[in-house]
Amino acid sequence: MLELCNVNKAYAEGRRVLTNLSYTLKAGEYAAIMGDSGVGKSTLLNLIAGLDTPDSGEIRINGVAISSLDDNAATQLRREQFGFIFQAFHVLPHLTLNQNIALPLLLNGTPTDRVEQMLADVGLRDRGHHFPRQLSGGELQRVAIARALIHRPKLVLADEPTGNLDPDTAHEILQLMRAEIKTNGATGILVTHSHAAAATADFVLNLTKDGLYPVKSERSE
Amino acid sequence: MNSVSLSRWLLFGEWRAHFVQMSVALIAIAIGVAMAFSIHLINTAAFNEFSAASKSLSGQSDLQVYGRKAFFDESLYPLLANTEGVALANPVLELDVVVPGKLQNRNDHKLKIIGIDMFRAVQISPDLLGLTEEGKTLDRLADDAIFLSPAAMEWLQVKQGDSLSLHVRLQTITLRVAGGLVRARAGQRIAVMDIGVAQWRFQQLGLLSRVELKLQDGVNHAAFKVKLAEQLGESYRVVEAIDQEKRIANMSRAYRVNLNMLALVALFTGTFLVFSTQVLSVIRRRQQFALLRVLGFTRQQLLRQIITEGMILGVIGSLLGLGLGYAIAVMAIQLLGGDLGANFFPGVKPGVYFDLLTALTFFLVGLVVTMLGSVAPALEAVRAKPAMALRSGSEDVAMAKFLPPWFAVICVSVALLFTQLPPIFGLPVFGYLAIALLLIGGIALMPRFAAWTFSRLLTQLQHYRLGAVLTLVLARLANAPNQAAIALGGILASFSLMVAMAIMVTSFRISIDGWLEQVLPADLYVRAAAIGDQGGFQSDAQRAIAGLPGFDRVDFFRTQQLILDVNRPEITLFARPVDRTDARNTLPLTDDMIASGSLPENVMPIWVSEAMVDLYGYRVGDKVNLPVSGTSNEFLVAGVWRDYGRQFGAVQMQLADYQRLTGDLSVNTVALWLQTGMTADAAIANCGTAVWRRVGDLPVE
Numbered sequence: 001m002l003e004l005c006n007v008n009k010a011y012a013e014g015r016r017v018l019t020n021l022s023y024t025l026k027a028g029e030y031a032a033i034m035g036d037s038g039v040g041k042s043t044l045l046n047l048i049a050g051l052d053t054p055d056s057g058e059i060r061i062n063g064v065a066i067s068s069l070d071d072n073a074a075t076q077l078r079r080e081q082f083g084f085i086f087q088a089f090h091v092l093p094h095l096t097l098n099q100n101i102a103l104p105l106l107l108n109g110t111p112t113d114r115v116e117q118m119l120a121d122v123g124l125r126d127r128g129h130h131f132p133r134q135l136s137g138g139e140l141q142r143v144a145i146a147r148a149l150i151h152r153p154k155l156v157l158a159d160e161p162t163g164n165l166d167p168d169t170a171h172e173i174l175q176l177m178r179a180e181i182k183t184n185g186a187t188g189i190l191v192t193h194s195h196a197a198a199a200t201a202d203f204v205l206n207l208t209k210d211g212l213y214p215v216k217s218e219r220s221e
Numbered sequence: 222m223n224s225v226s227l228s229r230w231l232l233f234g235e236w237r238a239h240f241v242q243m244s245v246a247l248i249a250i251a252i253g254v255a256m257a258f259s260i261h262l263i264n265t266a267a268f269n270e271f272s273a274a275s276k277s278l279s280g281q282s283d284l285q286v287y288g289r290k291a292f293f294d295e296s297l298y299p300l301l302a303n304t305e306g307v308a309l310a311n312p313v314l315e316l317d318v319v320v321p322g323k324l325q326n327r328n329d330h331k332l333k334i335i336g337i338d339m340f341r342a343v344q345i346s347p348d349l350l351g352l353t354e355e356g357k358t359l360d361r362l363a364d365d366a367i368f369l370s371p372a373a374m375e376w377l378q379v380k381q382g383d384s385l386s387l388h389v390r391l392q393t394i395t396l397r398v399a400g401g402l403v404r405a406r407a408g409q410r411i412a413v414m415d416i417g418v419a420q421w422r423f424q425q426l427g428l429l430s431r432v433e434l435k436l437q438d439g440v441n442h443a444a445f446k447v448k449l450a451e452q453l454g455e456s457y458r459v460v461e462a463i464d465q466e467k468r469i470a471n472m473s474r475a476y477r478v479n480l481n482m483l484a485l486v487a488l489f490t491g492t493f494l495v496f497s498t499q500v501l502s503v504i505r506r507r508q509q510f511a512l513l514r515v516l517g518f519t520r521q522q523l524l525r526q527i528i529t530e531g532m533i534l535g536v537i538g539s540l541l542g543l544g545l546g547y548a549i550a551v552m553a554i555q556l557l558g559g560d561l562g563a564n565f566f567p568g569v570k571p572g573v574y575f576d577l578l579t580a581l582t583f584f585l586v587g588l589v590v591t592m593l594g595s596v597a598p599a600l601e602a603v604r605a606k607p608a609m610a611l612r613s614g615s616e617d618v619a620m621a622k623f624l625p626p627w628f629a630v631i632c633v634s635v636a637l638l639f640t641q642l643p644p645i646f647g648l649p650v651f652g653y654l655a656i657a658l659l660l661i662g663g664i665a666l667m668p669r670f671a672a673w674t675f676s677r678l679l680t681q682l683q684h685y686r687l688g689a690v691l692t693l694v695l696a697r698l699a700n701a702p703n704q705a706a707i708a709l710g711g712i713l714a715s716f717s718l719m720v721a722m723a724i725m726v727t728s729f730r731i732s733i734d735g736w737l738e739q740v741l742p743a744d745l746y747v748r749a750a751a752i753g754d755q756g757g758f759q760s761d762a763q764r765a766i767a768g769l770p771g772f773d774r775v776d777f778f779r780t781q782q783l784i785l786d787v788n789r790p791e792i793t794l795f796a797r798p799v800d801r802t803d804a805r806n807t808l809p810l811t812d813d814m815i816a817s818g819s820l821p822e823n824v825m826p827i828w829v830s831e832a833m834v835d836l837y838g839y840r841v842g843d844k845v846n847l848p849v850s851g852t853s854n855e856f857l858v859a860g861v862w863r864d865y866g867r868q869f870g871a872v873q874m875q876l877a878d879y880q881r882l883t884g885d886l887s888v889n890t891v892a893l894w895l896q897t898g899m900t901a902d903a904a905i906a907n908c909g910t911a912v913w914r915r916v917g918d919l920p921v922e
Contacts, residue, residue, distance in 0.1 A: 046608040049515065051606070051607050051608040052606070052608055071519070071520060072520075072521075075514070075517055075518070075519045075520075078515065078516070078517050079516065079517020080517075084515055084516065086611070088611075090611065092231075092234070092509055093234075093238070093509075094234025094235055094237060094238045095230055095231075095234050099234075103227065103513075103516055104516055104517065106226060106227040107516060107517040107518065108517070147516075
């Protein structure tokens, strides 16, 4: 599903973050990536999403090198095959929950009749006409999860999805995320600092300045 | 459901959340379009009505023959009537006569009287025939009859059978209102008399204003016009209706251009408001747009989304502007007249006509300038890297791209260059562009100005206990100056235009005051109720006035209108005593002049206004010909003077030269200097002479 081949990346000021990074993630796997601050976890997610380009090396999604795609093709790939969950939720404040969740469907030109069901799945039944300002942080992240999965993406990228939530809500959200990813048969990458969060993934990868290494999973279902 | 739905959601979501900002932008666009559209409607309506009114006076004639001066000898008429190719010649005497009861309005106290030959007018301009009472057809030839248009009757508050008093030189004559006219345009204030009666009653025996010619079928008008002009020589001009229209257009050109520039200023301010609204809107939604890009919005879709927002603003604002502009035009014409009080088209009552093509043009102008205000923010938004833009704190960096310093430097440099360029077709196009560029350059410099000013302020004040709020405010302004610059730019745009207007008006008023003191140095001026160009005061009246008690000095002026170019309005000729030792003692001369001592003995000097330099290319030292005496006379341009009063050009010459050339000793203006201790009222009251009693009825400035 996802292949990282000798990926290198340095910031504009010259600081190197990713060095000869290689790894292969199979379809349906759900991996957590941990690492120190500034080691390049978010940068790695941006590279996988095609939002940034590696200095050298290649990232392939189902055999297609992302760097070989032009901006429109990369955008289409994200639109059809990717789901995103962010630490800061990033929901559009002037759209209702229904509209926020329907965004990927609209962009893909597919029917939006799944929205109500998805909203119910994340525990927000009958709240589709509410606006984001009427929701708590945990509820907002539920909306973000629903939006990330509504179009049944093949790869879900989650960047510190529980970083702004209290432990109980975070646990609830992580369980929900895992359940939804698995239900949809997607592949997932969860970037986190939290061992508890990482434990909800199938396995954990540790990102260091030398590369990406598997560590023993602490997941307890 | 599709991307159109998404676009609609995003659009209405944003507008719902920022209704006030959107409303202000809409109002700004609407005001800009409304001003431009209303000014155009008013100008067009007034111009068309004035042209139509002029055409109605000249009837169905093919050509018209005028003198270079207001009147010419009627002996030309039989010559023209017998010219081969002429089917009909119609002599006309046209006079602007002072109405005694209307003197309180200096710009609107004259009635246009047209003397026509009824037997010829019936074939060439039947609309001008008088409507007599039943059985009184011969009233059209009666020696006391005058026929008035409905607007003239209303203005003069008279009806058929009433008496009407009019000033003729130093006398007052009374005529009988014999009826109305066959047809006159709404608001057209004219009177018609038999030409012979008009010549007699208004003391213009043997004189005509013009002869209208109807050519025989098959005669080539253009060729005939050229041939006739050659035959008649330079004392006469032969014109077609189109020449008249050009003259009318030229008469109000500067006024129309300046009003249109005012409208453009409003539109520019509207554009800037749209630009700043869109910039702030895009910056505020930077993370939202980045999210959309991450989720699968292409750059093209995002660009389309932002430009569509601007386009919808432009469409709504422009439509509102068209409606508002039409309403303003209708109201302005009703309240102020077609020239907004400028008196270019006196008495004209135009109707506003909604022309779809014109409306579409102004709609597109409003739409395009609004979309221009959206393009820069839209381009910045699509160029932004989503991963970077998703993080907060990048707003000020993004805004810096809108107003780069090099752009400001280029704008200001080009503006300075433009100030040195000449006009195009007589219009200061580069001057207007320079103002716009200076304004844009100034706005683009605002971030640097804000950063520099607030940084220094913060440094200077840091030793004092400022308090948290003030420190935070100053720190934000100093370190994130681009957001402050947008607000500062709006203030700069509106405030600088306001200050510029105030400075312009104030300096103009000061200049006018100084100029008036120089050109009108006397304490009292008496202007005769002249008919056309005929002087009001003959020699005996002048002697009587010169002998009046209470005055130190009395000067006599003679003014008349001259046509130098058939496409331009008349220029004004002033004949007056000019100080021979130094003309600057009499005229407000610029530095461009020949010293009086250096003037050759055998030439007649003239001093031309700056408008003559611009419009006719007169230069100091040039020898030019003017038709002062009916035929052409050579003069030396001895200097240039500043004239705020006559934008179409004016020439000053020695009164003695004028009288020698024309043999006309009459004058129409008297300047009087009061003796010390004497007041104007006392001087007038002390005068018991018959001349003064008569002069006292006339307009005294």
